[in-house]
Amino acid sequence: MLPTFDPRTCGERAAGLVTDWDEIKQWSDTVYMPYEVRPVGRSLAPASSMFSAKIGEMTLTRFCYGVPVTIGEFAPEAGNILVLTTLAGWTRHAVTAKSSVDLTIGETFVADCSRVDYRLDADAAHLQLNLTVPHRMLADLALSWWGWVPDDRLWRHKCVIGGPGSPWLALMEYVTRTLSGSRDLVDHERVGVNLQELIAAQLLADWAAGAGIEPTSTSGVRAPGYVRRAVRYIEDNAQDLPTVSEVAGSVGVSVRALSGAFREYLGITPRDCLREQRLQGVRRELSASTTTTVAAAAGAWGYVNMGVFAAAYRRRFGENPSDTLSRARG
Incomplete structure (x- = not known):
């Protein structure tokens, strides 16, 4: 002790x-x-x-x-x-x-x-x-x-x-x-x-x-509050597929200002952030449920074209969505 x-x-x-x-x-x-x-x-x-x-x-x-x-x-x-x-x-x-x-x-x-x-x-x-x-x-x-x-x-x-x-x-x-x-x-x-x-x-x-992750900033400067609020808005509303205009409006800045700040402070665009949140959301559903299907999980996060979705999923996670689901069931 x-x-x-x-x-x-x-x-x-x-x-x-x-x-x-x-x-x-x-x-x-x-x-x-x-x-x-x-x-x-x-x-x-x-x-x-x-x-x-x-x-x-x-x-x-x-x-x-x-x-x-x-x-x-x-x-x-x-x-x-x-x-x-x-x-x-x-x-x-x-x-x-x-x-x-x-x-x-x-x-x-x-x-x-x-x-x-x-x-x-x-x-x-x-x-x-x-x-x-x-x-x-x-x-x-x-x-x-x-x-x-x-x-x-x-x-x-x-x-x-x-x-x-x-x-x-x-x-x-x-x-x-x-x-x-x-x-x-x-x-x-x-x-x-x-x-x-x-x-x-x-x-x-x-x-x-x-x-094995390096938490480095692209700018070395504290991200402004509206950038943090925009990321939170995207996280909370990713399933509803908000537009960049809607995200910018939710934090009171222009689309141009928001896009520029994302690139400066995060090294990504608002659309990149939304894409990441959607893919992560599908992955969580596939990893946590033994009763869902790939189509159901993808559809819940706004994916309609399964071919486009599967390709994006493979690029991001290095495996097919069916592999993630099989591991959860296994």
Whole structure:
């Protein structure tokens, strides 16, 4: 166990353990998202330690069940990323349907539960320092800082980051010490936001490195707010096939200004951004459902000509859409 990784105040450390499954579920559904958990082995009563604190829009938790558990079926509609650091015991994290990785003290796993199925197992001695990070917030910060629009090459990549001696683990120690000694400062909006940005910057850098992605800006200048709002508009409305004029109108600029800003700050055009969001949307549907068809998934995102769609899909992902669907079913 890492005793310095404790964000609780002295008074909070005196709190007793929780033994009621319903109380634990109500708390965990709030600080993480709804998910399914079951004890492993004989029917056991939990002995759970539960703590949470807000850091800007993120939620930091220090948590254990006190019994071995298996956890899965996280609710994708919650739109949250989980960043899970093991402080004691061991945890096993599913990387693919057939492979997993075991983590011990000081190791961290990242999974975007809004984009991928995720499952983990934990032994009776497990203790976790976890972060719940809104997907939208992290995507907006990446765009704001670097002019980088992360796609599913990042969001669908589950991986280990940090580890003993890493900058990530050093940052987590700083965060927990700050929370335990200066909670009022963290609760103050500006301080909490600054701390959130430190965490997000390190998370994006480590996660992108694990996915083999270089998060570089085309301009090196912070993207203007209207560019970020336009990207969000495209993400939210991609299935409706908005025109560039509609996108520009939604953020109050001309088509020429929007197109120029996209090229300057993102290195793409608004149409490129829309095309990417549509292809990513089809890929998510093919990866997540065993009952859909290629035609149904493509049609849901506005594709009518299956030949044109299949060619664009192959260029983007290096495989046929039917291959993606077959892998999900397999």
